[in-house]
Amino acid sequence: MKNDFINIALPKGRLGDNVYEMFSMAGYRCPELENPGRKLVFENHDSGIRYFWVKPSDVAIYVEKGAADIGVAGKDILLEYRPDIYELLDVGLGKCRMAVAAPKNFRDDPRKTLRVATKFPNVAKMHYSKFGRDIEIIKLNGSIELAPILGLSDVIVDIVETGATLRQNNLEVYETLFEISARLIANKSSYRFKGEKIKQIQDGLAAVKGAKND
Numbered sequence: 001m002k003n004d005f006i007n008i009a010l011p012k013g014r015l016g017d018n019v020y021e022m023f024s025m026a027g028y029r030c031p032e033l034e035n036p037g038r039k040l041v042f043e044n045h046d047s048g049i050r051y052f053w054v055k056p057s058d059v060a061i062y063v064e065k066g067a068a069d070i071g072v073a074g075k076d077i078l079l080e081y082r083p084d085i086y087e088l089l090d091v092g093l094g095k096c097r098m099a100v101a102a103p104k105n106f107r108d109d110p111r112k113t114l115r116v117a118t119k120f121p122n123v124a125k126m127h128y129s130k131f132g133r134d135i136e137i138i139k140l141n142g143s144i145e146l147a148p149i150l151g152l153s154d155v156i157v158d159i160v161e162t163g164a165t166l167r168q169n170n171l172e173v174y175e176t177l178f179e180i181s182a183r184l185i186a187n188k189s190s191y192r193f194k195g196e197k198i199k200q201i202q203d204g205l206a207a208v209k210g211a212k213n214d
C-alpha cells in the first residue's frame with residue numbers, strides 16, 4: 001500500500017458511523033465509503049487518506065502495530081489493553097461509563113472472594129487491587145448482565161450507557177469507575193513521520209467538535 005497515505009482505522013458500528021461523519025465534516029469525505037458493499041478499504045486520493053473498518057476493540061492494536069496511522073477507540077479499550085500509542089483528542093462521541101453493577105439487594109461480604117464477570121479483566125483487577133480485595137475474574141465476551149442473574153458471579157464490571165440493560169434485568173450501579181468517550185489515537189512512529197498531516201486531521205476534528213458543542 002502507498003506509504004504517503006494516512007491510514008485510518010474506524011470502529012465498525014454506530015460509533016464508527018458518527019466518527020466518519022466528524023471526519024467528513026472536517027474535510028475528509030470518502031465517497032467510496034458511503035456505498036461500501038463488502039469492501040473493507042476505502043481511499044480518497046485527493047486528500048491522501050485511506051479508511052478501513054475494524055472491530056471497535058481491535059482499533060488500538062491496528063494503531064499500536066502501525067497497520068493504521070491513526071484511529072478512534074473508546075477509553076475503555078485503551079484502559080483495558082494499555083496500547084503504546086499517543087492519545088490525541090477526546091472526540092466527544094460514545095459517551096458512557098465503566099461501572100460495577102450488582103443485583104439490587106447485593107451487599108459485599110469482605111470475608112468471601114468476590115466473583116466478578118466482565119469483558120474487561122484488567123480494568124476489574126486494577127480497580128479491586130486498589131483495595132486489596134480478593135476477587136475471581138470470570139471473563140465473558142458479551143451479555144455480561146446474565147452472570148449475576150444466573151449466579152455465575154456476584155457483580156459485573158461493564159459499560160453502562162443509558163442504564164436500560166441494568167434496569168430491565170433488576171441490576172443497579174454499585175459504583176462508577178470512570179467516564180468513557182472515544183479518543184483519536186496515533187501510532188508513535190507515524191506521529192513522528194507523518195506528524196504534519198495527522199496534526200491537520202486532529203485540528204479539523206477538534207474544530208468540528210467545538211462547532212457541535214456551540
Ligand code: PRP
Pocket residue numbers: 141142143144145158159160161162163164165166
Ligand atoms: C453494552 C454493555 C451493556 C450495554 C449497556 O453491551 O456491555 O450490556 O451495552 O448499554 P445500556 O446502559 O444503554 O443498556 P453491547 O450492546 O455492546 O453488547 P454485549 O452484551 O454483547 O457486550
